[in-house]
Amino acid sequence: MGNKLFNYRLLHQFWRVGKLYWLSQQRWKAVALLLLLLCLSLLGTGLLIAVSIFLGEMESSLAAADKNRFYQAVIIFFGVLFIGVPIISLKVYIQGKLNLFWRQWLTDYFLNKYFYQQNFYRLTAYSEIDNPDQRIAEDIQNFTQQCLYFALVISDSILQLIGFSGLLWRISQPLMMFLIIYAIAGTVVTTIAFGRILVGINLEQLKREADFRYGLIRIRDNAEAIAFYQGEVVESQELWQRFGRVFSNFTRLIRWQLGLDLFQNSYQYITFLLPTLVLAPQILSGELEIGVSAQAGVAFRSILIALGLIVSQFEQLSALAAAVTRLDELQTVMHGAQNPTRPIGHPPDALGRELDFPVSPQNIGGLRGVIPKGRDGEGCTVLNWVEDACLSFQNVTLQTPDYQTVLVQDLSFTLTVGESLLISGKSGVGKTSLLRALAGLWEAGSGTITHPERSHLLFLPQRPYMVLGSLRQQLLYPHSDRVVAKDELLQVLQQVNLTNLVERTAVLDIVEDWGRVLSVGEQQRLAFARLLLQSPQYAILDEATSALDENNQTLLYELLQKTDITYISVGHRSSLRSFHRWMLELQGGGSFMLSLIEDA
Numbered sequence: 001m002g003n004k005l006f007n008y009r010l011l012h013q014f015w016r017v018g019k020l021y022w023l024s025q026q027r028w029k030a031v032a033l034l035l036l037l038l039c040l041s042l043l044g045t046g047l048l049i050a051v052s053i054f055l056g057e058m059e060s061s062l063a064a065a066d067k068n069r070f071y072q073a074v075i076i077f078f079g080v081l082f083i084g085v086p087i088i089s090l091k092v093y094i095q096g097k098l099n100l101f102w103r104q105w106l107t108d109y110f111l112n113k114y115f116y117q118q119n120f121y122r123l124t125a126y127s128e129i130d131n132p133d134q135r136i137a138e139d140i141q142n143f144t145q146q147c148l149y150f151a152l153v154i155s156d157s158i159l160q161l162i163g164f165s166g167l168l169w170r171i172s173q174p175l176m177m178f179l180i181i182y183a184i185a186g187t188v189v190t191t192i193a194f195g196r197i198l199v200g201i202n203l204e205q206l207k208r209e210a211d212f213r214y215g216l217i218r219i220r221d222n223a224e225a226i227a228f229y230q231g232e233v234v235e236s237q238e239l240w241q242r243f244g245r246v247f248s249n250f251t252r253l254i255r256w257q258l259g260l261d262l263f264q265n266s267y268q269y270i271t272f273l274l275p276t277l278v279l280a281p282q283i284l285s286g287e288l289e290i291g292v293s294a295q296a297g298v299a300f301r302s303i304l305i306a307l308g309l310i311v312s313q314f315e316q317l318s319a320l321a322a323a324v325t326r327l328d329e330l331q332t333v334m335h336g337a338q339n340p341t342r343p344i345g346h347p348p349d350a351l352g353r354e355l356d357f358p359v360s361p362q363n364i365g366g367l368r369g370v371i372p373k374g375r376d377g378e379g380c381t382v383l384n385w386v387e388d389a390c391l392s393f394q395n396v397t398l399q400t401p402d403y404q405t406v407l408v409q410d411l412s413f414t415l416t417v418g419e420s421l422l423i424s425g426k427s428g429v430g431k432t433s434l435l436r437a438l439a440g441l442w443e444a445g446s447g448t449i450t451h452p453e454r455s456h457l458l459f460l461p462q463r464p465y466m467v468l469g470s471l472r473q474q475l476l477y478p479h480s481d482r483v484v485a486k487d488e489l490l491q492v493l494q495q496v497n498l499t500n501l502v503e504r505t506a507v508l509d510i511v512e513d514w515g516r517v518l519s520v521g522e523q524q525r526l527a528f529a530r531l532l533l534q535s536p537q538y539a540i541l542d543e544a545t546s547a548l549d550e551n552n553q554t555l556l557y558e559l560l561q562k563t564d565i566t567y568i569s570v571g572h573r574s575s576l577r578s579f580h581r582w583m584l585e586l587q588g589g590g591s592f593m594l595s596l597i598e599d600a
């Protein structure tokens with residue numbers, strides 16, 4: 001963003017993020033609230049002007065020892081307060097409400113995009129999009145809050161400018177001219193001297209804070225492994241390094257803020273003196289009343305605040321600029337190009353709600369088909385996916401996402417219903433990658449993959465995934481709202497040899513951190529129970545029994561063989577061969593051997 005506070009690109013980014021809500025179906029509600037806010041703001045400004053007039057009036061009446069004039073001013077002053085205080089409070093409340101609605105809408109929008117076509121997975125390939133979690137959780141909040149704040153500050157400023165300019169012009173024209181020059185000079189100095197640097201530092205600070213927090217989350221997620229390795233020294237060093245980066249940038253930030261504060265404070269405190277200084281000759285000569293000085297002071301400072309918004313609000317403006325940039329980056333990357341085989345138009349909302357933004361490739365999309373930056377694009381073709389009843393690979397050449405390694409060259413096979421395939425080969429040869437391609441997660445390569453509807457495929461990944469929730473939710477994931485009788489669930493648990501879990505009373509509804517409580521082997525058996533319960537047409541098992549003893553493995557595969565499920569397994573153990581009909585052996589460098597196991 002070129003480190004400048006105001007440049008065309010930033011304004012463009014601001015428009016792209018801002019228009020999402022203000023052009024959505026909720027825009028009328030938003031506009032109505034905004035208009036209400038502006039009205040309240042107008043009343044508030046009128047109030048401020050009235051207060052300043054009556055303060056001056058009180059001073060003048062005291063100086064003139066006019067008792068009646070004084071009490072009249074006091075009574076009117078209280079009247080103004082009586083009306084004004086509820087208006088100011090209501091304004092704050094409406095501002096909070098509008099902020100909440102906007103944030104809710106924008107969070108919903110970003111979350112939908114984040115989960116659409118597994119963007120949360122694809123984003124991991126984009127190193128420039130650091131910490132999407134922070135962008136969704138915090139940057140949206142900062143963005144909506146700061147935008148509304150500025151909308152009001154600007155409208156207040158314009159109103160104050162109009163109101164107080166009239167007042168000040170009447171009091172002293174030279175003072176008014178002086179004020180305009182003073183405000184312009186302050187704005188120019190702030191933008192040029194501090195603007196370019198502080199926006200960049202603020203942006204960097206957000207990134208480093210999020211990196212530090214992510215480091216801490218990783219420790220929590222991998223606590224056991226780190227404890228076994230006694231890796232606390234290395235881990236704490238890593239965290240200290242991350243914190244060091246936070247610290248050094250923050251040191252730079254406060255150094256620049258010190259400079260800015262010195263300038264801002266001198267700039268602002270002088271204004272307490274300036275109007276009186278300019279008006280002193282006229283007051284001393286008796287041409288103006290003493291109360292005029294107070295009125296001119298309030299008017300002068302109000303106009304200065306209005307004209308010098310950039311000076312006084314500089315820190316908030318740079319924080320807003322950082323939030324805008326980060327949100328726009330995220331949404332731009334998630335827009336992505338589309339996979340031509342997967343029509344856009346029905347983005348899945350996990351909660352089944354109707355999306356209230358128009359659905360088109362321009363405003364909601366997946367990262368599929370986007371060639372990450374850094375590649376020259378030459379020879380960077382992508383796979384083609386076709387949805388059909390069967391599962392087949394036609395002339396598939398698969399590469400790693402960076403297009404550096406060919407994992408499989410020109411692979412063709414069809415897996416007919418009821419059959420099974422075992423994929424084997426040395427570690428790192430590309431077995432899991434083949435499954436990633438089948439799932440549509442990896443796309444670098446060429447050829448066509450025909451696959452049944454995604455809901456008919458169930459993947460059991462190498463590291464079992466345990467959701468946060470009860471055992472019942474665990475078993476039914478990702479269809480946790482399905483209604484299945486308790487007995488059926490218990491029976492399946494028994495089948496996969498998790499009898500110890502069954503014995504614990506009311507176990508199904510206990511919420512635990514199952515990923516921590518269960519052993520990896522138990523988690524693998526639980527994943528198998530999930531598979532048996534869901535009984536999909538196709539199952540893809542990536543070393544799904546690697547942590548189990550041979551007996552348990554045999555038990556599970558025998559259960560699987562009794563079902564109608566067509567399955568593909570990845571595994572190293574030779575004992576797996578007896579449960580499969582076909583074998584695909586990856587031999588490295590793109591070559592492979594496909595054979596019937598009976599023949600092997």
Ligand SMILES: Nc1ncnc2c1ncn2[C@@H]1O[C@H](COP(=O)(O)OP(=O)(O)OP(=O)(O)O)[C@@H](O)[C@H]1O
Pocket residue numbers: 400401402407425426427428429430431432433434
């Ligand atoms: N995001 C990535 N970018 C580039 N290369 C990658 C990426 N992820 C994995 N690889 C590489 O792709 C190759 C194939 O990985 P894959 O996980 O498919 O191996 P595998 O055969 O399943 O191994 P294992 O049996 O050890 O699980 C490996 O050399 C791996 O380092």
